[in-house]
Amino acid sequence: MSALPLTRPEPGSDAHAGSAAAAVLRQPMLWLLVALLAAGALSSPYFLSADNMANLLRQVAVFGLLALGMNLVMxxxxxxxxxxxxxxxxxxAAVEIMVVAGGMLDVRMMGRGNTYVGPVAPVAALTLAVGALVGLFNGLGVACGRVAPFIMTLVTLSALRGLSYVLSNGRPYYLRSDAYRWLGEARVGPVPVAALVLLAVFAVFAWLLHAHLAGKRIYAIGGDEKTARFAGVRVGRWLVAVYVASGLCAALAGLILTSRANSVDAPMATGYELSAxxxxxxxxxxxxxxHGSPWRTLCAAFVFAAGLNLLTLHDVSAWYQDLIIGxxxxxxxxAASAMQRRGA
Known part of the structure; x- marks a missing residue:
């Protein structure tokens, strides 16, 4: 009995569907997305334009990456x-590291007006490394330090916000390099590169969760942690792994967001954790x-971004958008609690 959670498919997953087509038709997020697209097309002549669809996909990339990492942790x-x-x-932190390294090597990295003029590839690599380290810190605190995840990550949130202000002296850094803008603005045909990055991450997560032993371990921990421990699952290691993955996803989302804005500022992305x-x-x-899947999370990211895009087109202020998100x-x-009670 103890090994059962390791081999059983996720409860309510698409593996129980009679066919892939039937499983897709039963996804309410898909129908909600279709409804939002129809409402947008009827209410605004700009909603289905090529430029707006590209902007929508870039929004999906940022929120989708955050949500996929959050899905893994949850x-x-x-x-x-x-x-x-x-x-x-x-x-x-990546920009600051490059500036310090440039000072040691007598290479100019920061130009007039807080504009970064150094190479872009090291910044991208360092950004991902810092994101992974933040995830490692959270994972070790939760798994080894036995700190409650809510408290651990809330403290990390507060500390990182403060450090961002300290490192930048409360001023924005401008990243106006064409190479840096490429990730946020470039397209392959009509599809933004950022959206392709999201799809690549989604494909990896979908494979790990539904076609690899890692997925069975992660679902087992969330389904019944005590039973998973008895079955030999090294819970601590997997918790660290999912937090590192979440940190990497957040760092990648940060690269996309700042490459679109051509700058990075400490107050940016406030509240994005709630959106995720x-x-x-x-x-x-x-x-x-x-219980959960990257496929349904990706669908929800499209719905969320389409809703925000529609609100923006209709000049709904950011204050009301935050209210709607809440x-x-x-x-x-x-609704999730009601469904769980009904299932129980």
Missing amino acids: LTGRIDLSVGATMVFSVI IAIAVLGGTSLMGG VVLIAAVA
């Missing part, structure tokens, strides 16, 4: 509140762990 029954701060801190949680919950990921999160959590 599958274990944990949470990561630091992803928004990690997005910004990882880029600021809302998307994961909308996609059916349980806050208690053990209402959606509450509704999604309430």
